[in-house]
Amino acid sequence: MLELTPKEIVAELDKYIIGQYKAKRMVAIALRNRYRRNLLPEDIREEIVPKNILMMGPTGVGKTEIARRLAKLVKAPFIKVEATKFTEVGYVGRDVESIVRDLVEASIHMVKEERMAGVSNTAKQAAEERLVELLMPKDQKQKEKTPASFPFALFAPQNSGSAPEKTETAEEASMRESTRGAIRMQLKNGLLEDQMVEIEVEDKPNAGADMSAMGIDLNMNDMLGGILPKKMKIRKVTVSEARRILEQEEADKLIDRDDVNGEALKRAERDGIVFIDEIDKIAGRQSGGNPDVSREGVQRDILPIVEGSTVNTKYGPVKTDHMLFIAAGAFHIAKVEDLIPELQGRFPIRVELDSLTAEDFQKILKDTENAQTKQYAALLATEGVRVVYTDDGIKAIADFAFEANENSENLGARRLHGIMEELFEDVSFDAEKYVGELKIDGQFVEQRLLHQFDVAALKRFVL
DSSP, X not given: OOOOOHXXXXXXXXXXXXXXXXXXXXXXXXXXXXXXXXTSOHHHHTTOOOOOEEEEOOTTSSHHHHHHXXXXXXXXXEXXXXXXXXXXXXXXXXXXXXXXXXXXXXXXXXXXXXXXXXXXXXXXXXXXXXXXHHHSOGGGSOOOOOOOOTTGGGXXXXXXXXXXXXXXXXXXXHHHHHHHHHHHHHHHTTSSTTOEEEEEEEOOOOTTHHHHHTTOOOOHHHHTTTOSOOOEEEEEEEHHHHHHHHHHHHHHHHSOHHHHHHHHHHHHHXXXXXXXXXXXXXXXXXXXXXXXXHHHHHHHHHHHXXXXXXXXXXXXXXXXXXXXXXXXXXXXXXXXXXXXXXXXXXOOEEEEOOOOOHHHHHHHHHHOTTOHHHHHHHHHHTXXXXXXXXXXXXXXXXXXXXXXXXXXXXXXXXXXXXXXXXXXXXXXXXXXXXOEEEEEOHHHHHHHHTTTOOXXXXXXXXX
């Protein structure tokens, strides 16, 4: 885990999320406490459980982004789930234990990527040699004897009385190495990238995809310990695509799967972060005077996962005791008190996020690393349009976004997606007319938005 102080964590989050200092402070403390816990003796460490966080606030103010950036910052396994996608046991839909299985898969992917990055140089060299062999002329490829399949190889004739096989002469060997060197040089200079080659790849049928979608881990080869032979097929691809496939295959051979799985399970248990969105949608305990079985049932099914339990996955059992759960919801209609008391108790830290002001919108447009203004400028730069924003232009965009939220549904920062698309619609459609410098000032913004500005129309751009 990255050793960042709470102040450093907040400073990193400030690059992407404007305002919401209280929420950033709470998640920074929760993250630092994990680091502190790892430094304690094992007997004390096991007693300290993470303090789960409940974020309350309107859409688009940064709830999901805070959790996502937090996980990315410390390279922790992270998944985002929507509470409304789950149903009570016995009903059609995903069961809550799939949350843990998905987190483990995310952890496996993360550790595998790290391990493969560590062997990338070796894998690239091996893949390059395989490419050279694939590109060799057929008459110069070394002929390999294909062994008979077991058990028939036991009874295959040893060919003791036949004439000895013809061996390669020194001249042929020299010619073959010369050809390999020429091909290797052409590959290095990128001259063969579009040439087609045939490679043998594993045929992975999509059987069981529907099972996986329902949260059922079904893999017959895993269940049988991998004793079934892999089904292969021939693919015709370009050299550049073949290189990517072969590098992946070679890297897979170099990493220890058992080591990857073991490390991934530890990370999921120790550092995993689960973000449960729309938890307010399952908060109602009564509907029309009758118990709402589905809503309360989902809460009761989620409770053991959040409290701490052991979930069986295809990689082994996983304990959820020390995973950090961050729940979020708008809570416009339902209240936190509508959640069952046991679930409320598992989220002791509650943070209310503020609605965005016009000044917040200006900072979002100017100061964040992933600002919409920077994105549109980068996109149009590919067409030779150099976009320059003035201060009054930024203010005008922010004012339009703020007014739209005030007079219609409050979409938070997501409102900017619709505003910016309206603003650059003509430029994006007919970019060649705007080649050169394009100044986005207050007048330009008003000309584009004032006569087109329609709150109902902007709703089409809700993400």
